[in-house]
Amino acid sequence: MQFIDTHTHVYGPEFDLDRPAAVQRALDAGVGMLLLPNVDASTIAPMLQMHEQYPDCTSVMMGLQPEEVQGDYKQVLGSMERELERGIYVGVGEVGLDFYWDRTFEKEQLDAFEIQLGWAKQLGLPLSIHCRNAFDHMVGLLEKHQDGDLKGVMHCFTGTKEEAHAYLDLGFHLGLGGVLTYKNCSVKDFLPEIPLDRIVLETDAPYLSPVPHRGKRNEPAFLVDTARKIAEFYDISLEKMAETTTSNAKKLFKC
Numbered sequence: 001m002q003f004i005d006t007h008t009h010v011y012g013p014e015f016d017l018d019r020p021a022a023v024q025r026a027l028d029a030g031v032g033m034l035l036l037p038n039v040d041a042s043t044i045a046p047m048l049q050m051h052e053q054y055p056d057c058t059s060v061m062m063g064l065q066p067e068e069v070q071g072d073y074k075q076v077l078g079s080m081e082r083e084l085e086r087g088i089y090v091g092v093g094e095v096g097l098d099f100y101w102d103r104t105f106e107k108e109q110l111d112a113f114e115i116q117l118g119w120a121k122q123l124g125l126p127l128s129i130h131c132r133n134a135f136d137h138m139v140g141l142l143e144k145h146q147d148g149d150l151k152g153v154m155h156c157f158t159g160t161k162e163e164a165h166a167y168l169d170l171g172f173h174l175g176l177g178g179v180l181t182y183k184n185c186s187v188k189d190f191l192p193e194i195p196l197d198r199i200v201l202e203t204d205a206p207y208l209s210p211v212p213h214r215g216k217r218n219e220p221a222f223l224v225d226t227a228r229k230i231a232e233f234y235d236i237s238l239e240k241m242a243e244t245t246t247s248n249a250k251k252l253f254k255c
């Protein structure tokens, strides 16, 4: 049984003391591929370093996370675009819109996201999209740029049934993580009507640990706890869950 963690920041400082052990626990749990999304200019080096250390079980993405978009974003994007030219990246991420804490850089976030949507189209790469408190803007931009080639994952999807269908209609996949194991998460109520071939699994480690690890640091091995819960909602075996979501992720990210 093999799983793919399609969104994990295991290259971050939270894992500096036990990264090899965390990778080993992931492999032992059957999580054989870790997709590493970039965050900002400072995370590129540690991310690439981890990828060099574990070339067989990690793949990297390039992008500027929306909460990190500031006045200098054009310069940052310029260097990321050059980085993308190396051709080692399996996706553009994590990118998107986040108007949860503040909207100081709303205009800049919208522009940065559109620029990065352009990269994804130009390079034929899937997106790993972060969206918080920005559904209308998000759908508007995806509609504007969807010419049949745009594809990717709505990372850490926790929205409503209508939002889920809007993203599916736009050709996107839903990235499901630890939140699905929380009692108050309403996604599980309509999950069975989301086609199985449109979901992928993720941890978003070190954040959002699934039950029974809630409140602790998340890590890729815990993906299996989320998978088990989601398999229950679909009333399928864990094996089938692994097989389907791994195949979805492989098709999308060619990893």
Ligand SMILES: [Zn+2]
Pocket: 007, 009, 037, 094, 204
């Ligand atoms: Zn993330």
